Amino acid sequence: MKKLLQTLRELWRDPMGRISLIGILLIILMAIFAPQLSHFKPDKMVGMPKASLSAQFWFGTDNYGRDIFSRIVYGARVSLQVGLIAVGIGATAGYVLGLIAGYFEGWVDRVIMCLMDILFAFPSILLAILISTVLGRGLVPTMVAIGIVNIPVFARTVRASVISAKGLEYVENARSVGVKTWPILIRHISPNVVAPFTVQATLALSSAILTEASMSFLGLGIQPPASSWGSMLNEARTFMEQAPWMAIFPALFIIITILLFNIMGDSLRDVLDPKLKL
Amino acid sequence: MEHLLELRNLSIDLPRGKRQSPVKLVEGVDLTVRKKQNFGVVGESGCGKSITCSAIMGLLSYPLTVGAGSSIRFLKENGEELEITSLSPAELRKLRGKDISMIFQEPMTALDPMYTIEEQINETLRFHTSLSKPEMHEAALAMLKKVKIPRPEQILKDYPHHLSGGMLQRVMIAIALINNPRLLIADEPTTALDVTIQAQILDLMNELRESYDTSVIMITHDLGVIAETCEEVAVFYAGQVVEQASVEEIFRAAAHPYTAGLLKSVTSLGGEEKMLYTIQGAVPTAGNFGQGCRFADRCEYCESRCRESAPALTEISPGHLCRCWLHAPGKEAAQ
């Protein structure tokens, strides 16, 4: 816990880090307090279809006459949820596989890495499409699909840092003192893994939101009436001329969220891995 | 100015953010090196000996900078005097590798792994001469023979990782001397080498001194290396020169308590006495030196005066400078 606070404090000091922290906090708050923030229920037809920005509808209305601002606010929930849970699946599975492959090496390592190579050989979008076609569409299958796509990246990052940690002198020191395998893994090796792992997690979050948007763009992501920013952008495609605001706001929020996570990932890398700070 | 190199009041600053004033890692260093002289610079790690010499070549790495009021004067072969601190980067570049050159501590990582030995030697020639390719090949070959490298033809084609530490250091020396510079700065050249290889390199450097009228600044923490190779020695401690004298004077009659202490703990290694002589405490870190003598809290002879004001580097006997209140004028040297 102390390590977390210390990292956050250091992140706060870096100007880029501060921007990303504030930004992401705002978006999370927006997602949590969606009902209070939005004036209307997201899928209620409350105004004239394709009405432009007005006092009543801050972001205008879509082709059904629904308030885009409320839908963006509720969409934040879906997009973040997809991002967090998908990365959660990918990260945990990746962490366990990476730790085992990295520590025990030998044929275990070869088998796990072979599986990871198999998943890696698929372009992420294709793999996500295939999995979501098998599992059917909707929120949960999309999350599982993006989660699976993220496993190899995490497995490789964790494995690389475990192998490099095993070579450190103080790990050999612990072995020479007679410490058992499990405490060595917990006390000496995993702290080294946490730094690159966290950086990878933030970057994976941004790519998860991007993948969900792309999948919705291909018509495979979230099913109506639930809507993520990606599906809103997809629906807005045909109305680019009459109601460009239907496309601009979801696109803007997708870009901003991904940008914020990327910036955070970058400054986290500098904070957690001082060697690069120079 | 008849000396080759004169350092006057040289200081090196480490900036500490906008609000605080920079920390002085090295302060008030005065050194003079004569032509064809082997000048020793000795001191423990972190005493500033290495960055002082990097400053001579204007090679201070980010974020260190030469402090105001520092002066480094250098006498070129054609008698022209240069103030290095005020040279433009282009003028500095003409100096480096031509009039002053440098060799480093870790030979294994001092050469670019992507280029052959010949390419890296030719690079120095290309910067400072207009030799044609075959002429450069001849010069490189001759130089490698001078530094006694076996099978020089083959070595030219090899890459750095093919060679051992000793071989690589010989190549570095070849590169440094190929434009027969006036001054060679050797930054702990043998520290990373085994003792038998170190002996070979030191012998080689002594031999080369005859055939090149190059002055050498030998930076090391090993007093044995100083004894073997240098004529005059400056002792660094916590960013200052605390003593400077001929090598015989230093080993026979060290004046400054720190120098004496160093010598005692090294010689006692060979002695019968089981417990070694040690200098208590540790070197103070830059930034909290206090105004008094920086060796005060580790010095056996420390007096109240030592803590209040910093002693100046004064000449206690011809050619023998010392920065210690014990040897201030009017006081006989303490034994």
Next chain:
Amino acid sequence: MSEHAVLLDIQNLQTYFPITGGVFQKTVGHVHAVENVSFQIREQETFGLVGESGCGKSTTGRTLLRLIEPTAGEILFDGQDLRALSQDELRQKRRDMQLIFQNPYSSLNPRMSVRQLLEEPLQTHFSLSQKEMDEQVLWISQAVGIAPEQLSRYPHQFSGGQRQRISIARALITKPRFVVADEPVSALDVSIQAQILNLLLTLQKELKLSYLFISHDLNVVRHISNRIGVMYLGRIMEQGDTEAVYRNPLHPYTKALLSAIPKLDPLEEKSRIRLEGDVPSPADPPKGCPFHNRCANCMEVCRNVVPEERELEPGHFVSCHLYD
């Protein structure tokens, strides 16, 4: 030479590292890091192992503790062959034999405070109450010269010398009987070296320890060891009482090594034995005596027959055909 009992008896120790090649990564050769090394270490005695880099002294040290598995040979610790122990038994045995590392900056876990670093060996080997552990930690930190208020600090807040003190405290807190010190002072400045060497000597008396002291610095080894072994390319060339070997070196390599040490007297005439060439690669060691290609008085027999060890003076062994 006090007649203490033999604590550690090493018989023909060998450690080879496989070199893989070809398509299926099968072993095509071996690096002969340690080539049948034999020596004894008595109670409360320091055995110095000296030699240039790549001669296998560090590997020997780690193989004794089975941090690296030996290929052949016996390691008798108090009469018990360590190679017979299972991993678990070996782990418990580590209580009696510890290792001090060379680089103080990388051998301590930066994320653990000094107290945690010292408590780890205790928690691993003994089940003590917190009070008993605090006592032990206090006792050992005083012994190595660390103030109690420094216990809660982290390694990066200490100088090189102080960190090495922490490293020593961590090794000695379980009151081992035998400690391998792998170049413990090489990374330190001269003045700090002296402090650590003194500390090792006082602790040896207090805790009745025996040391295997590994170093490339002949002066340091001479000062601290009772007996020394000179290693070259994985073999022990000469071993014996320290003063006997320094005053009357028998093996040509020892002679060359001793003459290469820079003297502290600038005026003394430097008569030096020049050693040409480089150490051959341990991947394919030369036939016969490994030193023959650099030896001034190399004979025909040296080129193809490995010299065996002979005891020319009581306790003073040498492996060289000059004394056949």
Next chain:
Amino acid sequence: MNVKKWISVSLAGVMLLGTLAGCGGPSSNATPAPQDSTAPVGSEAPAPVSGGTLRWGTDSEPTGFDPHTNSEEASLRVMNQLYETLVERNADMTIYGQLAESWEIPDETTYVFKLREGVKFHSGREMTADDVVYTFDRILGKTEAGDIGALGSKSSYYGGVTSVEALDTYTVQFTLDAPNAAFLGNLTSNYGAIVDKDVIAEKGDLMRADGGTGPFTLGEWLPDNYVTVSKFADYWEADRVSLDGITYYLIGDEAARLAALRTGDIDFASLSASNVSAAEKEANLKVLSYQTNEYIAVGCNLSTAALQDLRVRQAISYAMDRDTIINVVFSGQAAPCSMVPPAMGHWSLDVSDMDLYKTNVDKAKELMEAAGYSDSNRLSLTLAAGLMDSLRQAAVVLQQQLAEIYIDLEITNLESGEYVDIWGKMSTPEAGFDMMIVNDGAGTDPNRSISFFFGTGSGANVFGFSNERIDELCTLGIATTDEALREEYYNEAQLICIEDCTKICIASPMKYFVTSTSVEGFSPSAADSSNFRDAYLAQ
């Protein structure tokens, strides 16, 4: 130094992104570069000019060009240029002879066609009666290729044909097993296209080959990019055709199609109603529209218990506000209709003042409460939406409207792989859905629109609807050729189906073609929406 150059380029890129995001919609002000050919607006059509290739921006990729197996619109637009049928329909649905010069119907079950002479296949060989015989053998699966699995060909279109014989080189006689008033109309379908047996013999099937007699021959097909057809020199009405050829460019994204139209990169494209309003503002574009014979409808899976209750189905019809759906989905450009849409002229029943077509939420609620539902006991149903955007948007509006009458609708958008599979099972629980919103083509003959979709056990009656009176009316309707009598039967059938509400028809949309002003001589209609014989590019 090149690094500086790159900074300026990327800066420009960022600015471009920024300005667009800021200025909130580029639509109105930017005036496109003036087209060089300023066609006079409003003056009488300029004289037809031969030459030029029509560039058509299409929205989906054809799967193949075999008229007897492919029936999706993407393939039809190309096949209609390659193949011809014995008879064809005019815009007002009346029938005229195409490959057949004339025909008689000696009795109710025999039809004799007199073929045009000198009509050549694209292979150059002349078309004779034998080719017509071979064509219908192939459709009915009598050729060695066996049953080619033609979509809807056998049972509903030509099931009744017992024999096809060539009386002489240019006359063919068809005999049916029973009188079928719709037979002549069915011959106008693309399934009745006359094909060249040599091409089939050589290529195995017509998926990627051209065995037709039509005005254009198949040129190059680069899948997922473009298809070209070029003028058939010795077409039997060659003088009528002035275009050199047509190139179909695949531009999946509708906004991109509109952009391509605006910049003049394509001359012809179909757009959804919402984008048509933007196209109308462009000086160099004009809009052609026609009332299609398709309609969107929502079907109830009769294997779902709740939907077996007529009151629930009628409640759904009452709760449905067709005007909102038409406004939202078709920008107001569609007409409420029964299963016989208005495009079919006199056959179509006027539904405007029918009780079930008037939104009456209170009545719907009464029916639902009578059926035992209330706010505490709501009915949740699953609805599958087909592939088209219009269906998916209608589903969302419907969900909103049914929520008022205690029905919670859960929508799933199917994609092409699953759609046909689930559609086929919509009368069984295996379908996994209680309702489905579909887009159906009513065909050109009322028999097709009623019996094919509502006849017990017939091909497209997927929702499990069965009513003997309807079956009776269908057999009567097919048996007589007396138009007035048929109209009476089919009107009664429509009333019964509407009353039953198993398949609630919503509206029949308009179809829009947006073309460059230089495109002349093309007038699309429900009967014939891609006839380019008279089209030309005025310079």
Next chain:
Amino acid sequence: MKNYILRRILQVVPVLIGISILIFAVMKMIPGDVISGILGVEATPELRAQLAAKYGLDRPYLVQYLDWIGGVLHGDFGESIRTSAPILPEILSRFKVTAELTILAAFISWIIAIPLGVLAAVKRNTLADRFVRVFALLGVSVPNFALSILLILVLSLAFSYFPPLGYVGFLEDPLRNLQIMILPAAILGVTISGSVMRMTRSSVLEVLRQDFIKTVRAKGASERVAIFRHALRNALIPIITLIGMQIGSLLGGAVIVEQIFSLPGLGQMTLTGINQRDYPVVQGCVLFIAFIYVLVNLLTDLLYAYIDPRISYD
């Protein structure tokens, strides 16, 4: 070197087999099947059985898999069920499009990313460094489909420009081909350039800290020589590893960009195959893409030896 290649190929074989098994299994698990796609309304049971037999879909899965893999090894990827056209020739012709797109995009991303990456490393912690890092992040954060639609719209409205229609091969008509490919390749390149830029910056920074840079400066080299002749050459290694990794995201991005610009590429073919449940087509495409991915990784490894003399493959 021969041994190394052989070993690498041996490592690759299990991966390719694994991929073929995975994609075969996935295709079997996908709901809905190709038969009902073809038959549509007329899907009577005996008709369905007849077609299933025709395409061998009624045989046990293992037999189907072995038959398919057997074919693939002899270069026969079977025929598409929907269009009954042989698959491999179509994959190869479409691969030319995707290959051209990805190579052009990769090339564009390097031209943008490497100079900017070096600039950011050399002028570290200055305004230029911060600007480059934000630009890199922006490049990565913009979804390529949003950027594509945006650009098509803006170009058509503001400059009345639309990318030329009708794909022509590079050999047939290079100018027109480049006109068609430049916009999609630029979009794909920009969205990929972010990660290359970051990698270049960190690896150049890493190299600038090495000892030999100080030696080069001590020899009198100018800053430009130190950076471009020495630092960049050493920094190339990690950048090359990124090429291997980049191919995955490039192919992924290509799937989307091909759809918007309707380029007849491999991604588009795979997508339509999935939609129409055309098993052999999807299996063939995915296996081919995986093969390309593995091949590129092998080539990047061999590129190491060519550039870094320290690596010698025994």
